[in-house]
Amino acid sequence: MEWLLQSMADLHKLNYMVQYLAAQLDSSFAALADATRRGVLERLGGAEASITELAETFHMTLTGMKKHVAVLEQAGLITTEKIGRVRTCRLKARALETEAAWIDSRRQLWNARFDALDEVVEALKRREKSHGHESE
Amino acid sequence: MGMRVNSGRTAVERTSERELVVTRTFDAPPRLVFDAWTKPELFKLWWAPKSSGVPLFSCEMDVRTGGGYRIAFGFDAASAMAFYGKYLDVSPPSRLVWTNDEGEQGAVTTVTFEDVAGKTLLVLQELYPSKEALDESFVGMEDAMPEQFEQLDELLASLIPSA
Secondary structure: OHHHHHHHHHHHHHHHHHHHHHHHHHHHHHHHOOHHHHHHHHHHHHOOEEHHHHHHHOOOOHHHHHHHHHHHHHOOOEEEEEEOOEEEEEEHHHHHHHHHHHHHHHHHHHHHHHHHHHHHHHHHHHHHHHOOOOOO | OOOEEEEOOEEEEEEEOOEEEEEEEEOOOHHHHHHHHHOHHHHOOOOOOHHHOOOEEEEEEOOOOOOEEEEEEOOOOOOOEEEEEEEEEEEOOOEEEEEOOOOOOOOEEEEEEEEEOOEEEEEEEEEOOOHHHHHOOOOOHHHHOHHHHHHHHHHHHHHOOOO
16 A cells, blocks of 8 residues: 555655646746747857847847846746846856856865865874874 | 755855855864864865865964964965965864955855764854855865966976877
C-alpha cells in the first residue's frame, strides 16, 4: 500500500507543479505573442542592453520600450538592473548563470581556504593529544 | 538573492544585497579553531591556499579589540599587495570582528565560532557598504593582480622548452 500512497503523493506534487508551470507559461506566451518583444529577447540573447539602446534598435519611444520591458520582466524572461540613470536588461538565464558563477568563485576560494584550515586544526588536535609525551 | 552553493563542505550564501555568509563545521573545539585565526604563525598556513596561486608574503596581527592587522600577498616586497584594517571585537574563543580599510568599499567581517558537541560551527559574514561593493568584491589574486599574473605567465612560458 505504501507505494500507492507514495505514487499519489507524487501525483499530487506533479499536479501542483504542472499548474504552477502553466501559470508561468501563460505569462511567458503572452509576453512572446508580440514581435517586438521576441526581437528584444533575441537582441538580449547576444548581449545585455539598456532600455535606451533597445528603444533605438527597435525605433520606438522610450516609454513604449519601457512597457515591453516591463511585460518581459513580469513574465520572468528577463531581469533589469538600474545603475545610476541607466536600466540594463538581461536574459534571465544569463542573469542566473552570471550569479551562479559569481557565487561559485567565492565558494571556491573559501572552500580551498577552509580545507587548508582543516589541516591546521587537525595538526593542532594531534599536537594537543600528544602533549605531555614530549615526542618532539 | 538567496543564491546558495553547497558543494564540498563549505556553504556560501548571499543573504542580502550587501551580505555574504560562509559556513563550515570543523572537527575540533572552538578554542583550537580560534587559535588558527588569531596566531599569525598558524593563520599564515591556510589563509592563502596553494590553489590561489599567490603566497602570503607577510602577516602582522595585533589581535585585541582596537588592534590592527596587515596582510600582504605576493612573491616579493615590490609586488606585494597589502590588506589591512583593525579588530572591532576580539572575544576568544567565540567571536572575531574586523574591518578591511584598504579602500572605501571594504567589508566588515564577523566570524563566530560555536561549540556544537565538541565541533566548531564557523559562520563568517562579510557586510559590504553597498550592493556594488559586494558585486565587485575581489575573489582571488587573479582579479587583484592581472598584470603580475600575465608577467608570471610570460615568465613560465619562457622557461618551458618549446616542443
